Amino acid sequence: MELIKINIDNRTVEVEKGTTIFHAAKKLGIDIPTLCYMNLGDLNIEHKPGGCRVCVVEVEGRRNLAPACATECYDGMVVHSHSMRVLNARKTVLELILSDHPFDCLICAKSGTCDLQNMAIKMGVRSIPFQGEKSTYKPDFSPAIIREMDKCIMCRRCETMCNDFQTVGVLSGIHRGFESVVAPAFERDLDHSECTYCGQCVAVCPTGALTEVDHTTQLIRDLADPAKKVVVQTAPAVRAALGEAFGMEPGTLVTGKMVAALRRLGFDYVFDTDFAADLTIMEEGTELLDRLTRFLDGDKEVKLPMLTSCCPGWVNFFEYHFPDMRDIPSTARSPQQMFGAIAKTYFADQIETKRDEMVVVSVMPCVAKKYECTREEFKVDDNPDVDYSISTRELAMLIKRSNMDFASLPDEEFDMPMGESTGAAVIFGTTGGVIEAAVRTAYELHTGKTLEKIDFEQLRGIKGTRSASVDFDGVEIKIGIAHGLGQARKLLDDIKAGKSQYHAIEIMACPGGCVGGGGQPLHHGNPEIIKARQKAIYQEDAGKPIRKSHENPSIIKLYDEFLGKPMSEKAHHLLHTHYFDKKRKDVLLD
Amino acid sequence: MTSIKLKLKESEVQQLKEVARSFDNKPGELINVLHKAQEIFGYLPAEVQEVVASELNVSVAKVYGVVTFYSFFTMLPRGRYPISICTGTACYVRGAEKVLDEFKRLLKVPVGETTADGKFSITCLRCVGACGLAPVVMVGDKTYGRVTTDGVKGILKEYEDEV
Ligand code: SF4
Ligand code: SF4
Ligand code: SF4
Ligand code: FES
Ligand code: FES
Numbered sequence: 001m002e003l004i005k006i007n008i009d010n011r012t013v014e015v016e017k018g019t020t021i022f023h024a025a026k027k028l029g030i031d032i033p034t035l036c037y038m039n040l041g042d043l044n045i046e047h048k049p050g051g052c053r054v055c056v057v058e059v060e061g062r063r064n065l066a067p068a069c070a071t072e073c074y075d076g077m078v079v080h081s082h083s084m085r086v087l088n089a090r091k092t093v094l095e096l097i098l099s100d101h102p103f104d105c106l107i108c109a110k111s112g113t114c115d116l117q118n119m120a121i122k123m124g125v126r127s128i129p130f131q132g133e134k135s136t137y138k139p140d141f142s143p144a145i146i147r148e149m150d151k152c153i154m155c156r157r158c159e160t161m162c163n164d165f166q167t168v169g170v171l172s173g174i175h176r177g178f179e180s181v182v183a184p185a186f187e188r189d190l191d192h193s194e195c196t197y198c199g200q201c202v203a204v205c206p207t208g209a210l211t212e213v214d215h216t217t218q219l220i221r222d223l224a225d226p227a228k229k230v231v232v233q234t235a236p237a238v239r240a241a242l243g244e245a246f247g248m249e250p251g252t253l254v255t256g257k258m259v260a261a262l263r264r265l266g267f268d269y270v271f272d273t274d275f276a277a278d279l280t281i282m283e284e285g286t287e288l289l290d291r292l293t294r295f296l297d298g299d300k301e302v303k304l305p306m307l308t309s310c311c312p313g314w315v316n317f318f319e320y321h322f323p324d325m326r327d328i329p330s331t332a333r334s335p336q337q338m339f340g341a342i343a344k345t346y347f348a349d350q351i352e353t354k355r356d357e358m359v360v361v362s363v364m365p366c367v368a369k370k371y372e373c374t375r376e377e378f379k380v381d382d383n384p385d386v387d388y389s390i391s392t393r394e395l396a397m398l399i400k401r402s403n404m405d406f407a408s409l410p411d412e413e414f415d416m417p418m419g420e421s422t423g424a425a426v427i428f429g430t431t432g433g434v435i436e437a438a439v440r441t442a443y444e445l446h447t448g449k450t451l452e453k454i455d456f457e458q459l460r461g462i463k464g465t466r467s468a469s470v471d472f473d474g475v476e477i478k479i480g481i482a483h484g485l486g487q488a489r490k491l492l493d494d495i496k497a498g499k500s501q502y503h504a505i506e507i508m509a510c511p512g513g514c515v516g517g518g519g520q521p522l523h524h525g526n527p528e529i530i531k532a533r534q535k536a537i538y539q540e541d542a543g544k545p546i547r548k549s550h551e552n553p554s555i556i557k558l559y560d561e562f563l564g565k566p567m568s569e570k571a572h573h574l575l576h577t578h579y580f581d582k583k584r585k586d587v588l589l590d
Numbered sequence: 591m592t593s594i595k596l597k598l599k600e601s602e603v604q605q606l607k608e609v610a611r612s613f614d615n616k617p618g619e620l621i622n623v624l625h626k627a628q629e630i631f632g633y634l635p636a637e638v639q640e641v642v643a644s645e646l647n648v649s650v651a652k653v654y655g656v657v658t659f660y661s662f663f664t665m666l667p668r669g670r671y672p673i674s675i676c677t678g679t680a681c682y683v684r685g686a687e688k689v690l691d692e693f694k695r696l697l698k699v700p701v702g703e704t705t706a707d708g709k710f711s712i713t714c715l716r717c718v719g720a721c722g723l724a725p726v727v728m729v730g731d732k733t734y735g736r737v738t739t740d741g742v743k744g745i746l747k748e749y750e751d752e753v
Contacts, residue, residue: 163649163652168649169648169649169650169651169652170649170651171651172649172651172652172654172655173655173659174651174654174655174658174659175658175659176658176659183651184651185636185639185649185650185651185653185654186636186639186650186654193651
């Protein structure tokens with residue numbers, strides 16, 4: 001590997017040939033501002049369209065300014081990252097972008113976390129000298145995501161996430177020049193596209209062009225209604241990221257404070273989706289064992305590998321793109337939906353409350369969950385099992401609005417019974433976690449032995465696809481893991497081609513799993529943040545007294561008193577689902 | 591956008607699939623395939639773009655992105671005599687806009703649309719590479735140079751006798 005020397009702002013640094021000015025500057029601790037550039041590091045996505053020109057620098061001997069994010073260094077290169085010429089150019093670039101941008105900062109959902117706004121603050125923009133016509137587009141409201149393309153700056157990060165990372169291909173840059181914008185085919189609404197609502201476009205959009213549907217107003221109204229019992233469930237990944245919204249380091253666990261905050265917000269019962277995650281393991285683990293046993297007994301009909309089904313973005317993906325394989329995933333509902341179904345039956349009976357007097361709200365790291373709970377199959381007499389879902393970001397907003405000093409809140413415990421959970425449930429929040437939890441339970445149920453070592457390091461990590469095998473007392477169980485739908489597609493193509501050697505595959509749509517979900521405090525495409533949250537999740541698991549789902553006392557009781565046993569008729573009715581063929585059949589033939 | 595579903599002819603769809611195959615169904619050949627598709631159908635309705643997308647294994651959004659990016663692709667049906675007016679810089683400077691207005695006035699249709707009898711349609715193009723002849727107008731394959739507003743009537747007349 002060839003090393004070259006380059007000089008930036010009068011300091012010299014040695015870098016590998018092929019390094020961009022942006023990365024070389026980073027080595028010197030110089031943070032050249034960027035807007036369109038995005039680097040997902042370990043996830044192998046680098047988006048450098050060189051389009052926005054906010055990152056321009058002066059290179060001696062070169063007439064034009066160079067975009068630092070897309071220009072490679074050469075030996076002896078001399079660069080100035082903040083000369084007057086550079087600062088003026090950067091400001092002009094920004095003023096030009098802003099000249100075609102609505103001045104909505106005061107009322108914009110992204111205000112405070114907007115990269116464009118931050119850049120304007122940083123560059124000290126105080127006026128917009130260029131005034132002219134602004135492009136206007138009709139806003140697009142889907143059940144989960146809102147598109148307000150007036151605020152789009154054409155960085156095209158969303159396109160990279162949707163096309164390259166997720167391989168969903170819903171978004172593309174269309175038209176050219178002043179009219180250009182990112183949109184689904186034929187400028188249809190997202191709701192009429194094959195969007196999975198994974199929310200990764202939202203997670204990387206630097207502006208308020210892409211945001212999630214806001215349910216906080218509805219929630220405040222429900223909390224104020226004395227006739228309603230409002231029950232909340234919080235997903236495992238939320239506790240590993242919520243603190244970031246209050247200035248805490250990524251990876252700070254705030255479980256206790258989160259519970260305290262929810263109680264102060266006025267929820268009648270503060271429960272944990274983790275309870276339902278344990279329940280998912282009971283159902284999904286039993287289903288896996290059932291399929292495995294039949295397979296080992298020589299049943300040729302049995303569908304293997306079994307795919308997990310707790311990620312609604314992933315469910316949408318296979319319904320659109322692989323509908324002919326929809327009999328392979330587990331039929332187990334997601335933890336969010338299992339929770340809702342149990343809350344509005346078993347628990348509603350316990351507190352003698354009618355279904356329509358109970359509001360079940362979920363706090364999720366995810367925007368696809370907003371869509372999931374609106375699915376018809378999860379309603380009884382038009383009343384949804386989960387009424388609506390708010391994101392981690394929305395919860396943070398509510399806490400702030402309610403005058404709480406989050407950092408000084410005491411640590412409180414979840415309510416019983418649906419707040420009791422195990423370490424196995426917590427790790428649902430990260431890639432590899434669902435399958436590890438399933439293995440912990442399936443192993444013991446299958447072999448009748450106690451697991452010596454609970455931590456399955458071979459299933460952990462951040463690589464896009466991973467595989468491992470676990471010895472089930474002489475039977476080797478092969479496990480595949482994918483996060484990101486592009487990675488999932490690879491494993492699915494293998495299954496289709498009959499090349500898959502796995503018995504079980506876990507799939508999550510978001511980078512790193514739910515910790516990197518589209519509803520979390522924005523990861524801005526920074527994988528370090530995601531990894532820190534992952535660590536926090538494993539830390540919470542390690543600290544739990546019970547770490548296997550089938551040992552959760554409240555779950556055991558739930559089966560004793562109500563469900564019977566896993567995959568019983570009642571369990572099927574309340575905890576399992578079926579999938580649809582949503583492939584678009586647009587071409588009609590004469 | 592398209593509320594009425596268009597029915598494509600099976601034979602035309604087969605022809606289109608043939609075209610895609612002749613380009614080895616390579617995603618990189620998208621523009622070439624779209625050109626051929628426009629030759630077959632005269633324009634590129636959503637349904638045709640869907641077929642192209644699935645044949646070349648690219649997303650429909652991407653196909654639509656390319657179709658809207660290049661002005662020589664059109665999603666609207668064209669007349670039997672498609673009139674294209676160059677509005678590139680050279681032509682623009684030498685009066686293309688006035689010429690365009692004259693066509694619109696005489697045919698009573700806006701840019702991008704087709705006359706009620708299906709005879710003429712008007713589109714604008716960017717520089718067609720004949721700047722020396724600016725302003726340039728094309729009717730089908732025939733090119734007219736140095737067109738003036740007064741000349742527009744004469745051009746249309748050439749096609750008058752046709753049925
Ligand atoms: S997107 Fe950012 S800059 Fe634009 S209005 Fe919203 S906060 Fe302001
Ligand atoms: S939510 Fe996911 S699938 Fe939908 S447009 Fe965004 S990135 Fe694409
Ligand atoms: S919608 Fe957001 S991410 Fe996509 S191009 Fe526009 S500003 Fe960038
Ligand atoms: S960040 Fe370099 S061009 Fe946009
Ligand atoms: S500008 Fe019309 S031909 Fe070049």
